[in-house]
Amino acid sequence: MYRSGNPALSDSTFEKSAYKEANWWDEDSNLMSIEGVSEKTGILLLITATTAIATAMRMPEAGALILLGVIGGFIIAMIVIFSGSMNPMLICTYAAFEGLALGGITWIFEVYLEMPGIGILAALLTFLILGVMIAIYRAGLIQWDRNTAIAVTSALGAIVLIYLIxxxxxxxxxxxxxxxxxxxxxxxxxxxxxxxxxxxxxADFDFIEKGVERGAPKQLEWRAAFGLMVTLIWLYLEILKLLAKIAARTRR
Known part of the structure; x- marks a missing residue:
């Protein structure tokens, strides 16, 4: 299995040896499925969207919720990643915190920066890219091998370094x-x-599919959905920034 660039899905995520104290990983367990991961990802997306809309509707009075969402989401993400947690409540709380942050950030772009509709467009493009990449992956047009993994991980590392600087x-x-x-x-x-x-x-699709093929237990569906959400939220924010740059340029 090649490493995903997503820190929420490490090489040990679907290894039985990583859960030595777990009594739920046995031959009689219900197995992880693509459908199960999709359902749980849908739940997380619904939570994020609901809290995002609620936050945006209460702006600017709820401006402090942006900071709460960023800090809370980061802390919970670190807990899930480093503890290997599959707790649905913890992961759903992460989605709620991210909704607080995304709702406030989107409001800033739409109202404060005077770019109405940019949030809906960014969300539509995010889901469009998700659908296209699923189709491409299912069609076998992209092979996730070691060379591809190294190239994407290296590029991702460079992006993180640029943002840190x-x-x-x-x-x-x-x-x-x-x-x-x-x-x-x-x-x-x-x-x-x-x-x-x-x-x-x-990379996330390939990683999740490998987990299904290896007979990972159903409890890991929540962890897989969490990993996919991390990528989707990052992608939404990057599309939001891209659209803002394009809009700013067209105003000149």
């Missing part, structure tokens, strides 16, 4: 030129990041 630069008074602007380089960078995000979805 950008965040540090924000505190120190410098910025990485062009990539955050609405010029051709900034738009090209965002397109590149969205493309890598789409390939990360393929």
């Amino acid at each position: 950008s965040i540090i630069g924000g505190f120190l008074g410098f910025e990485i030129p062009y990539i955050h602007g609405s010029g051709p380089i900034g738009i090209a960078f965002s397109l590149f990041v969205v493309g890598i995000g789409a390939l990360c979805l393929v």
Whole structure:
């Protein structure tokens, strides 16, 4: 099995040896299925969308919820990733926190930055990319092998490094030129990041399918859905930024 670029789905996620104290992994357990992962991903998406809409409707008074969502979502994600938790309540709470953050961030783009409708368009494009990548993966047009995994992981690492330098630069008074602007380089960078995000979805599909093939128990469906949500939320945010850059450029 090749490593997914998603930190929520490590090489040991579907290894029985990683759950030595688990009494639910046995020959009589209900097995993990693609349908089960899809259902649980749908539940998480519904929770995220509901809390996002509720937050957006209460802005700007609920501005503090953005920070709560970012911090809370990050803390719970770290707990799930490093503890290997499959607790549905914990994972659903992560989805709710992310909804708080996404609702507030989307409101900022739509109202404060005067880009009405950008949130709905970003969501539609996210689901469109999800559907297209599922079709491409099912058709066998992309083979997730070691070379592809190395290329995508390396690109993902470079993106994370650029963002970290950008965040540090924000505190120190410098910025990485062009990539955050609405010029051709900034738009090209965002397109590149969205493309890598789409390939990360393929990695997640392959990883989940391998878990099904290896007879992983049904309890791991929640963990698989969590991993897929991490990628989808990141992809939505990157599409949101890409659309904002395009909109800003067309206003010139």
